[in-house]
Amino acid sequence: MDAEQFRRAGYQAIDRICDYHSTLRNRPVTSQVEPGYLRKALPPSAPTEGEDIQVIADDYQKYIMPGLTHWQHPSFYAYFPTSSTFEGILAELYASSTSNPGFNWSASPACTELEAVVMDWTAQLLGLDRSFYNISEVGGGIIQTSASDSALVATVAARSRYIREHPHVAIENLVLYISTQTHSLGMKAGLVLGLKVRTLQVTAQDDFALRGDTLKAALEEDLSAGLHPFILIGTVGTTSSGAVDRLDEIGEIAKNYPFLWLHVDAAWAGVAYACPEYREAYHLPAINNYVDSFCTNFHKWGLVHFDGSCLWVRHRRHLIDALDITPEFLRSKQGDAGTFLFLWSCCFNVDGVCIGTAIDYRNWHLGLGRRFRSLKFWFALRARGVNGFQKYITDCIKLNNRFAQRIYESDLFAVVTKPSLSMTVFRIAPKSLSNLETLELNALNRAFYARLAARNDIAFTQTDLNGVFCVRMVVGAEKTVESDIDYALALIKEEAMILVGNWARMRG
Amino acid sequence: MDAEQFRRAGYQAIDRICDYHSTLRNRPVTSQVEPGYLRKALPPSAPTEGEDIQVIADDYQKYIMPGLTHWQHPSFYAYFPTSSTFEGILAELYASSTSNPGFNWSASPACTELEAVVMDWTAQLLGLDRSFYNISEVGGGIIQTSASDSALVATVAARSRYIREHPHVAIENLVLYISTQTHSLGMKAGLVLGLKVRTLQVTAQDDFALRGDTLKAALEEDLSAGLHPFILIGTVGTTSSGAVDRLDEIGEIAKNYPFLWLHVDAAWAGVAYACPEYREAYHLPAINNYVDSFCTNFHKWGLVHFDGSCLWVRHRRHLIDALDITPEFLRSKQGDAGTFLFLWSCCFNVDGVCIGTAIDYRNWHLGLGRRFRSLKFWFALRARGVNGFQKYITDCIKLNNRFAQRIYESDLFAVVTKPSLSMTVFRIAPKSLSNLETLELNALNRAFYARLAARNDIAFTQTDLNGVFCVRMVVGAEKTVESDIDYALALIKEEAMILVGNWARMRG
Structure with a gap:
């Protein structure tokens, strides 16, 4: 693949990413594939001859995209968010184009x-x-x-x-x-x-x-x-x-x-x-x-x-004392141990003299090589500024407060613990079924969560707090707006009403 | 930044990456910045207001690019290679645009x-x-x-x-x-x-x-x-x-x-x-x-x-026995330990029944979240095919054999250990100075390496093999061709000649 082929495939990738983000709201949140779907769809070995990038790019849309859960979807409230920005994606693109393992200063x-x-x-x-x-x-x-x-x-x-x-x-x-x-x-x-x-x-x-x-x-x-x-x-x-x-x-x-x-x-x-x-x-x-x-x-x-x-x-120094394989007393010995290559974190002048030192991040983490992760921070923080960053956080919290407020006011639901920032933990606790035992109420909530988990237009997570089964929602996707919260509220109400109706009928 | 701004900035990034790779041969291999260069160039805090992406993208060229060592440069022979393909870069771009922590099957x-x-x-x-x-x-x-x-x-x-x-x-x-x-x-x-x-x-x-x-x-x-x-x-x-x-x-x-x-x-x-x-x-x-x-x-x-x-x-099972925080005997206890969220690796149907299981990679590694790294493998292996992959490997080995052969034939250099695949470990060992002691020869080679390290048009690494100081070269950049090897040979010969001449004069 030469640079011109890359240019065409790259433009197409950018276009497809624009389309993806522009249409994300209309996609299912969670993947509906069954375990093993990809194994069945793909050949058991790499091809003998190379394939055209267009075929591969199209197969990404055809086989991979349906198997993705869309963590940036406005109705994704599961786990914790994985926020993402266009600026960060650009930074990652630049970083991957000059890939290096950056294990010490000189490495890059x-x-x-x-x-x-x-x-x-x-x-x-x-x-x-x-x-x-x-x-x-x-x-x-x-x-x-x-x-x-x-x-x-x-x-x-x-x-x-x-x-x-x-x-x-x-x-x-x-x-x-x-x-x-x-x-x-x-x-x-x-x-x-x-x-x-x-x-x-x-x-x-x-x-x-x-x-x-x-x-x-x-x-x-x-x-x-x-x-x-x-x-x-x-x-x-x-x-x-x-x-x-x-x-x-x-x-x-x-x-x-x-x-x-x-x-x-x-x-x-x-x-x-x-x-x-x-x-x-x-x-x-x-x-x-x-x-x-x-x-x-x-x-x-x-x-x-x-x-x-x-x-x-x-x-x-506590990191370095713990993770530097070449503490002072081992330094000469390590020189013989095949690690001599990686000792220096200096910039040398023409006489081989170190002209300065820098942080040696390899001694601050578990491995040796490391990705150029700071670039996306730099792009995103500059593009948004402190004000933009703060606005994003407070917008999420406001949206969660809107959700929590409606839960507080509801006859169907109860907040289980005090909402925290952009997270609300809630459960069904219908006033009409106020005489339920803890175990029954847990069973009802498990059934409620199972109904939610079976939907592909919204994603929550379950949790258990000292024996109380609950549903957990966290706002974090940048695309989430008030109408999404209202949709979520309408949806959980609808599911809860069906469930409570069935429950009441079953119990005669 | 909206999708249209991203499209423009994305096209530009693709264009700049094409330019980068097309002109890589003409760039210095190693960075010539001094330690602390970036701290001096950048403000001490993130900006209060957001900045235009064009400014940021231009600053990447202005401030980051000069601080990079170019591991894909045809004259980069240091450490080990970090091979890279346009196909892999595209895959990373797609992966970062749908970022998720993929810690279990359901997560994506x-x-x-x-x-x-x-x-x-x-x-x-x-x-x-x-x-x-x-x-x-x-x-x-x-x-x-x-x-x-x-x-x-x-x-x-x-x-x-x-x-x-x-x-x-x-x-x-x-x-x-x-x-x-x-x-x-x-x-x-x-x-x-x-x-x-x-x-x-x-x-x-x-x-x-x-x-x-x-x-x-x-x-x-x-x-x-x-x-x-x-x-x-x-x-x-x-x-x-x-x-x-x-x-x-x-x-x-x-x-x-x-x-x-x-x-x-x-x-x-x-x-x-x-x-x-x-x-x-x-x-x-x-x-x-x-x-x-x-x-x-x-x-x-x-x-x-x-x-x-x-x-x-x-x-x-040895991985899972070691790394699954929820072995059978702990499972109920863990349910209370805030980890309940992450227990399942199933796909549920509408009745909350697991319809299949899958590998739970979170139990095969140290952390929980993981990047979508397989995508670049899929893109690169398909684009090259087995034949293309083999050709890349054997091309590198042939290039190294060319280098090693000239070292073997040289009066100035000696191969220290048998060349291995695409790696040659060599040193100066001039026939004209054949009476040098080990320590003197080491000193000569350190001086030789210092001269090489001071150049920015080529990159080797030093090493020490049971007390023998050597220079180490590994071929791996896909852009490296025979003329690059010949350039490297000419360059080390030139540096060695100057050094040996100086040495002979100093010793009178």
């Missing part, structure tokens, strides 16, 4: 440098303390793949710090703290690293937020049992209900246990700190005062498509 | 399904045993970010298997085996997981290949010392010299130690198995007979840009 200086810059832009956008900025040269920020990676990196750094300070402690006696509402990333970090995980309890009365007293009791119990809790993963905006751990209380407790690393996962909710009015209520001051590391995913609700998980640490 | 069925299909296409392309195919439903393949991630996943699976089979063994007594030539991924897996790493010795006489006897001696020594070696990371095509561990011998030894997981990292060289003539010499039969997991990075030398690291396992 712009990759390291732009990441260092945009991570300070985003830190400032969110109101993070300057100690988290890259220009502090003490803390700093890096873009990881996902919040799971960010939490895993934080846990590795915390474990490494703990073991350095307590060299005789067996890994078997370390404990990672999460709450029952922590995203699967907590349990997975434990599995990957072979660590004990203790799941701290939260209550509906506390809106599923982890309290300081609960942490304190667990610490005292474990320490007196000879165990070594070394990290707590707290959450701002839990997956199930958008709950916010009481970081103010947690931070005060943790002050007395300075060996405990505090990591805050705000994968979805963290970008709302761009709007100063949410900082206090969502405990940004506690993050700035107490935590060791903080993560939010701009690829969820930050106008940057997947992947773009931002991780900030208070002390970069 | 096509993402899971296409990955399962292309991983079987590539397995077949490389001649892997059918037990590694996804359709075997026993083994299977997945695309990871990098070879480091692949090795880390394999190590986690191996540790998990070992601990299940030996539940009373302390993590502190586990040992991960690598050789002195293993890529940094081995040491990093040890660091991340907090494991002991034993570095097995190799010799220049063995062309830096790990031998079976060395493994056997280490196993016997460690086992009698009460240690528990549980995984060996072998290599096909080491970073420093393209060495190939003796997997035939290693496999035979490992048969007697069935608890030892064999992982083979063939990050760069593995794609050469697409050409049947290299399978025997590079030990594919041993991979098919003995190993538990195998990795090769199509983003290195496989016509797919970064990231696309292919990992195959013989038994997928």
